[in-house]
Amino acid sequence: MPGTTAVPPVRYPPVEGLRVEGRRRDRPPAGSSPVAGYLFVAFYVALLLCIGVAPAVYAIALALSTPGGVGFGHFVQTFNFFEFAPAFEHVFEFEGIWLASQTFFVVLLALLVHTLKRRVSSAFRFIFYLPGAMAGSASAIVWLFMFTPNTSPWAFILHGLGYQVLPNTVSPGNLPMIFAIMAFFTGAGGWIVIMYGALNNIPDELIEAAQIDGSSPLQTALRIKLPLIRKWVVYMLVLSFAAGSQLFVEPQILAVATNGEVPPQWSPNQLAYYLAFQQDNFNNAAAVSVDLLVIGLLVAVLLVWRGKLFSVD
Amino acid sequence: MLARRYVYVFIGLVILLVFVAFFGVPLLWLLLAPTKTDSQLAHESPFAFGSLTTFANTFHKVINYQGQLMLTWLKNSAIYSFGGTALALLAAIPAGYGLALTQFIGRRALLAITLVVMILPSTALVLPLFLEASEVHLVGSVWSVILPFAFFPFGVYLAYIYFSSTIPKDLLAAARIDGAGEWGVFRYVALPLARPIVGLVAFFAFVADWTNYYLPFVMTYTNTEYPVSIGLQILIGSAPIFSPGTPGSAASEIFRPDLAMATLIAILPIVIIFLFAQRTLVKGMLAGATKG
Amino acid sequence: MATVTYKDASRIYPRANSKAVNQLTLEIRDGEFIVLVGPSGCGKTTSLRMLAGLEPVDEGDIFIDDRSVVRLAPRERDIAMVFQNYALYPHMNVAQNLGFALKIAKLKKSEIKTRVAEAAKILDLEEYLDRKPGQLSGGQRQRVAMGRAIVRQPRVFLMDEPLSNLDAKLRVATRSEIAALQRRLGVTTVYVTHDQVEAMTMGDRVAVMKDGVLQQVDVPSVLYDSPVNAFVAGFIGSPAMNLIEGTIGPDGITIGSTVVPVPRGLQQAAGTGKVTVGLRPESVELTGTTAGIPAVVNLVEELGAEAYVYARLAHTVDDTRFAATPDFIVRVNPKSAPKSGSAIELHVKPDSMLLFDAESGARITGA
Ligand SMILES: Nc1ncnc2c1ncn2[C@@H]1O[C@H](COP(=O)(O)OP(=O)(O)OP(=O)(O)O)[C@@H](O)[C@H]1O
Ligand SMILES: [Mg+2]
Numbered sequence: 001m002p003g004t005t006a007v008p009p010v011r012y013p014p015v016e017g018l019r020v021e022g023r024r025r026d027r028p029p030a031g032s033s034p035v036a037g038y039l040f041v042a043f044y045v046a047l048l049l050c051i052g053v054a055p056a057v058y059a060i061a062l063a064l065s066t067p068g069g070v071g072f073g074h075f076v077q078t079f080n081f082f083e084f085a086p087a088f089e090h091v092f093e094f095e096g097i098w099l100a101s102q103t104f105f106v107v108l109l110a111l112l113v114h115t116l117k118r119r120v121s122s123a124f125r126f127i128f129y130l131p132g133a134m135a136g137s138a139s140a141i142v143w144l145f146m147f148t149p150n151t152s153p154w155a156f157i158l159h160g161l162g163y164q165v166l167p168n169t170v171s172p173g174n175l176p177m178i179f180a181i182m183a184f185f186t187g188a189g190g191w192i193v194i195m196y197g198a199l200n201n202i203p204d205e206l207i208e209a210a211q212i213d214g215s216s217p218l219q220t221a222l223r224i225k226l227p228l229i230r231k232w233v234v235y236m237l238v239l240s241f242a243a244g245s246q247l248f249v250e251p252q253i254l255a256v257a258t259n260g261e262v263p264p265q266w267s268p269n270q271l272a273y274y275l276a277f278q279q280d281n282f283n284n285a286a287a288v289s290v291d292l293l294v295i296g297l298l299v300a301v302l303l304v305w306r307g308k309l310f311s312v313d
Numbered sequence: 314m315l316a317r318r319y320v321y322v323f324i325g326l327v328i329l330l331v332f333v334a335f336f337g338v339p340l341l342w343l344l345l346a347p348t349k350t351d352s353q354l355a356h357e358s359p360f361a362f363g364s365l366t367t368f369a370n371t372f373h374k375v376i377n378y379q380g381q382l383m384l385t386w387l388k389n390s391a392i393y394s395f396g397g398t399a400l401a402l403l404a405a406i407p408a409g410y411g412l413a414l415t416q417f418i419g420r421r422a423l424l425a426i427t428l429v430v431m432i433l434p435s436t437a438l439v440l441p442l443f444l445e446a447s448e449v450h451l452v453g454s455v456w457s458v459i460l461p462f463a464f465f466p467f468g469v470y471l472a473y474i475y476f477s478s479t480i481p482k483d484l485l486a487a488a489r490i491d492g493a494g495e496w497g498v499f500r501y502v503a504l505p506l507a508r509p510i511v512g513l514v515a516f517f518a519f520v521a522d523w524t525n526y527y528l529p530f531v532m533t534y535t536n537t538e539y540p541v542s543i544g545l546q547i548l549i550g551s552a553p554i555f556s557p558g559t560p561g562s563a564a565s566e567i568f569r570p571d572l573a574m575a576t577l578i579a580i581l582p583i584v585i586i587f588l589f590a591q592r593t594l595v596k597g598m599l600a601g602a603t604k605g
Numbered sequence: 606m607a608t609v610t611y612k613d614a615s616r617i618y619p620r621a622n623s624k625a626v627n628q629l630t631l632e633i634r635d636g637e638f639i640v641l642v643g644p645s646g647c648g649k650t651t652s653l654r655m656l657a658g659l660e661p662v663d664e665g666d667i668f669i670d671d672r673s674v675v676r677l678a679p680r681e682r683d684i685a686m687v688f689q690n691y692a693l694y695p696h697m698n699v700a701q702n703l704g705f706a707l708k709i710a711k712l713k714k715s716e717i718k719t720r721v722a723e724a725a726k727i728l729d730l731e732e733y734l735d736r737k738p739g740q741l742s743g744g745q746r747q748r749v750a751m752g753r754a755i756v757r758q759p760r761v762f763l764m765d766e767p768l769s770n771l772d773a774k775l776r777v778a779t780r781s782e783i784a785a786l787q788r789r790l791g792v793t794t795v796y797v798t799h800d801q802v803e804a805m806t807m808g809d810r811v812a813v814m815k816d817g818v819l820q821q822v823d824v825p826s827v828l829y830d831s832p833v834n835a836f837v838a839g840f841i842g843s844p845a846m847n848l849i850e851g852t853i854g855p856d857g858i859t860i861g862s863t864v865v866p867v868p869r870g871l872q873q874a875a876g877t878g879k880v881t882v883g884l885r886p887e888s889v890e891l892t893g894t895t896a897g898i899p900a901v902v903n904l905v906e907e908l909g910a911e912a913y914v915y916a917r918l919a920h921t922v923d924d925t926r927f928a929a930t931p932d933f934i935v936r937v938n939p940k941s942a943p944k945s946g947s948a949i950e951l952h953v954k955p956d957s958m959l960l961f962d963a964e965s966g967a968r969i970t971g972a
């Protein structure tokens with residue numbers, strides 16, 4: 001899966017025997033001294049500055065420093081690379097396929113699993129979730145085999161599509177689809193678990209009320225359950241979009257495995273890497289990184305700012 | 314009416330089974346592949362079982378490949394992941410506590426920034442980090458991997474939510490009245506109650522670190538530094554089936570069953586953690602879906 | 606509109622070692638308001654959910670009109686239910702909540718609109734039609750839940766403790782509103798509560814359950830005056846009926862160390878030996894012509910229009926022979942209430958005495 005194992009914010013039931021009074025958090029206790037607060041967050045803030053902020057600032061500085069002073073020269077230059085536009089096109093095509101299918105199937109599977117008895121459903125959820133262990137290069141390797149007609153358990157499908165050898169399968173037109181399958185394979189399970197949890201949080205009474213109101217299981221799923229988990233679906237979409245834009249491992253492994261059949265600048269992140277390490281042009285690499293950073297930041301800020309998912313007090 | 318119901322149930326079941334196959338078959342295949350020789354793999358049914366002897370041979374071959382390179386990679390992965398996770402905990406638990414239960418200027422801003430960097434995919438910062446690290450000559454050192462791993466804003470947010478929703482502020486007030494200082498309140502009241510969240514943050518941090526590819530890919534240069542996620546790619550690169558023309562004698566050649574075995578070894582720690590942490594994990598994730 | 610019949614209906618939860626509802630047999634008449642009442646865990650909710658189709662019927666049968674419903678899904682039973690926590694759909698506004706069932710039933714938009722408007726009018730919800738449940742007070746939510754049931758015009762209303770989330774005052778007011786509404790609509794209603802006052806004030810008939818077994822079902826006055834066993838006697842009425850051990854002898858019954866005469870027929874039916882005597886607080890007076898049971902006042906509870914004396918059986922203040930007997934509760938005129946600590950005499954109104962078998966608790970009735 002590109003990026004990290006994304007999991008939504010957690011809200012816990014209160015520790016047994018303790019009650020949290022009033023609204024979740026109105027105001028931190030008055031008794032604490034402000035200095036203590038700084039000490040508790042100090043290490044994290046140091047990391048935030050060194051690992052989060054400083055590289056971003058440095059990358060921006062690098063990207064903006066041109067021989068003729070501060071300017072957008074590197075942005076313009078990278079923009080005009082012949083690999084630049086295709087890389088973004090590739091990733092957006094990949095995202096389109098991945099997000100659409102992930103959204104549809106995760107919701108569908110979560111709804112289906114939710115109709116099962118708890119124990120049965122937990123077995124299903126575990127099977128769906130287990131491939132998460134293969135995030136990164138492992139899943140790319142396994143799928144490499146899955147896409148190789150003469151080793152694949154899915155050979156009948158591949159042959160049906162007319163593919164005889166790996167290069168047939170990983171033809172350029174197929175790549176977005178292939179990466180979408182890989183990303184779905186490792187990432188969907190976690191989201192199914194989350195959606196299942198969200199569904200479980202719908203009070204039984206509500207589902208029973210719908211039943212009594214004459215609603216069939218299908219209608220209940222579509223009209224009651226789905227609207228009630230909608231914000232989680234949105235959350236999944238946004239987070240996946242952000243993660244997907246950073247696609248790197250899967251095309252990288254495929255580039256190695258196909259001996260260049262898959263170009264090593266297939267995704268923007270690969271392009272940035274290529275600029276930094278093959279061309280030794282850190283300024284250009286920084287420019288592409290900043291492009292990607294801006295996409296990620298825009299999405300993140302939008303979600304934090306507009307979404308009502310997070311409690312910031 | 315009744316018949317239609319059964320049709321729905323049937324369709325649902327079929328969909329579920331299709332996806333069980335989708336998610337399960339690659340795992341099953343991965344488990345079976347190392348029991349076969351390369352030619353068996355290419356010619357027999359994908360679900361055929363070879364022999365345990367072959368499995369053992371494959372295992373030994375992978376482990377002993379180029380002076381037990383695999384073990385070096387695993388050791389590196391362990392160093393990076395444990396180091397990163399330990400530091401991430403050290404940063405995240407107090408920070409979550411501080412954000413939730415103490416008051417200081419800039420608290421809300423820090424929280425908002427945390428959320429933003431949490432959603433921002435960590436991959437986006439890798440190249441900038443490399444540029445920075447090469448500026449301060451940290452590239453090639455373990456710290457160039459461990460320190461970025463230590464920065465785990467998701468863990469901070471988890472801890473923040475945990476502390477703010479489970480620990481009543483009156484409890485802390487009581488401890489203060491009983492004479493505990495700020496450190497004492499954290500150490501003797503908050504921390505003992507935080508055990509579940511320590512486990513959860515550790516789990517997510519460790520899995521993210523172990524499977525991370527891009528960061529060590531950029532920060533490390535030699536076989537002795539690579540973690541196993543990159544080791545796998547090295548193996549692919551030296552497998553003639555994928556990279557014809559790669560030099561290497563038959564004995565040291567990597568065949569497909571060897572690749573599958575290496576993959577299996579690489580994911581084993583995570584699978585084990587999944588198996589044991591399933592309860593907690595699901596609970597944590599379920600809790601994730603309450604309210605919100 | 607419809608009749609409802611439980612016929613030996615039982616429910617055994619998986620891995621439970623007793624029946625949550627044990628061979629319930631109950632006939633509910635068309636248009637009747639019946640209340641299921643009993644202590645916590647006695648199976649009221651389960652009985653109701655069996656009728657709704659939310660719990661399977663493991664043994665026996667349930668009919669709505671003459672048709673067995675045990676094989677029907679809830680949505681095929683044409684019932685409406687008001688849940689304890691209201692179960693309003695949080696993502697729909699009040700109008701959509703009210704109209705959901707009608708929409709599912711594929712009624713015409715205009716028809717839905719008129720019916721929703723009608724229900725909103727009856728329940729005084731017209732101003733709130735655009736609001737989401739989250740923006741309503743508890744009382745308003747309760748009314749929406751009621752409204753969702755009445756727009757359906759179902760054959761049976763089911764209500765499971767629909768008032769338990771309201772504050773005391775609102776509860777009393779809503780109680781009479783629901784009862785009045787039900788009478789106006791004339792829809793057969795099964796109502797569950799653990800509050801016997803609610804049961805007695807609302808129900809046409811009240812069914813008292815205990816440990817999954819129906820004890821008695823009758824109109825409130827009969828339950829009060831003529832309970833079939835000591836459990837029903839003690840459960841119905843507030844404050845509760847005094848239930849005291851006594852011994853029947855040739856001259857009457859010995860309560861404490863005093864012999865109290867018993868009506869002839871009752872005395873004969875009871876034979877001799879230990880029995881449980883049941884006396885309502887209003888069945889005892891502090892003055893009388895013959896010698897009464899001596900007692901000492903522990904506490905006087907003044908309620909304004911009436912007062913209740915809590916007394917322990919004792920000949921003097923220091924007498925502790927009957928310390929194990931629970932306090933005897935007597936209703937008195939507050940103007941003439943004795944002081945706590947004073948010695949009094951309890952005089953039983955002979956005709957109001959109830960006797961129960963000491964072992965089984967079954968009522969002993971005179972010839
Ligand atoms: N889902 C269940 N699984 C197992 N046992 C159950 C379940 N629901 C209820 N019971 C048991 O069945 C019995 C009857 O429960 P029921 O909910 O009908 O009681 P009730 O009369 O409604 O009580 P209350 O007044 O507390 O609501 C109880 O002993 C209860 O523990
Ligand atoms: Mg109940």
